[in-house]
Amino acid sequence: MLATEEDILSQAESWKRAGRGVAVATVVETWGSAPRPVGSHLVIDDEGKFLGSVSGGCVEGDVVTEAQDVIADGKPRTLEYGVADETAWRVGLSCGGRIRVYVERVD
Amino acid sequence: MKLDLLAALNEERRARRAAVLVTDLGAGAQRLVKGDAIADDPLADMLDRQLRMGKSGSVEHDGKSYFLTVQAPPARLVVIGAVHVSQALAEMARMVDFDVTIVDPRTAFATPERFPNVRVVAEWPDKALASFGLDRYTALAALTHDPKIDDPALDLALKAECFYIGALGSRKTHAKRIERLTAAGFGQDALSRIHAPIGLDIGAVSPAEIAVSVLGEIVLSLRKKPLRADKEKAA
Structure with missing residues (x-):
């Protein structure tokens, strides 16, 4: 069965309790056609393991990388992705939409 | 996000109770508002509206941006x-x-x-x-x-x-x-x-x-x- 948003948050809790560094990424805003709705979560641990998705695969790689910095310094970050980005060929949304993702550490 | 806040959110879900996690996107401060306490929250109207739609979303209040993570009981x-x-x-x-x-x-x-x-x-x-x-x-x-x-x-x-x-x-x-x-x-x-x-x-x-x-x-x-x-x- 597919993991629901809630399963993902349960996973975040148990990863943290198991002593791992954990960050939660949440889609907080979307414009145009976005692959995942506002409120979608991705949870990431300090080894780069992750569960859930914020874009159906387009930008997860970058979010997981940024999450490592968030886990390291504890400062929340807001990330934006869209085809207009100069990095579009590397990370961007092929569907033409834009999304904003909030990444925070679980303390 | 504090672990106890995350744990409380997960606990509300297991008990099939509605709850909303409010995140101040600027300061990073967070609070959990349980379904039966929504009326007493400063953002009551917005929390109520999002919960009725069953949708998480961003709202503005007093010049601040908040993100509301809405958790309605699983169907x-x-x-x-x-x-x-x-x-x-x-x-x-x-x-x-x-x-x-x-x-x-x-x-x-x-x-x-x-x-x-x-x-x-x-x-x-x-x-x-x-x-x-x-x-x-x-x-x-x-x-x-x-x-x-x-x-x-x-x-x-x-x-x-x-x-x-x-x-x-x-x-x-x-x-x-x-x-x-x-x-x-x-x-x-x-x-x-x-x-x-x-x-x-x-x-x-x-x-x-x-x-x-x-x-x-x-x-x-x-x-x-x-x-x-x-x-x-x-x-």
């Missing part, structure tokens, strides 16, 4: 009747993340072999559902055709304001059902909430196709229209 589906259509419906509904329970007092039908992946209760609906806690985040589909089994379940679902109530059977069968439920004291408004003949009109023929039409109708009721109790509250 459940109770299927009355461990019949052929139910076998297909149970599997499909599971894929759509419904928590599925099959109820049928006929032990020859209600077997784990026929329903390997969902909860099967071989009891009469009034007994099976007494402790189940039907609520407005639950859908009920009555599929036996047998008034002895379907009617008590419909009675409970109507009283619990389930977000979807469907009953299998022809228009003629349903007309008789309406007569019985009217005699049992239900008014026209309540009875009009029963979807019958059940399912979206997609020309379904096979049991699996009928399951698709029923599941489609359930998803439509969950996502497209506000919940009944919410509409009344808004009116």
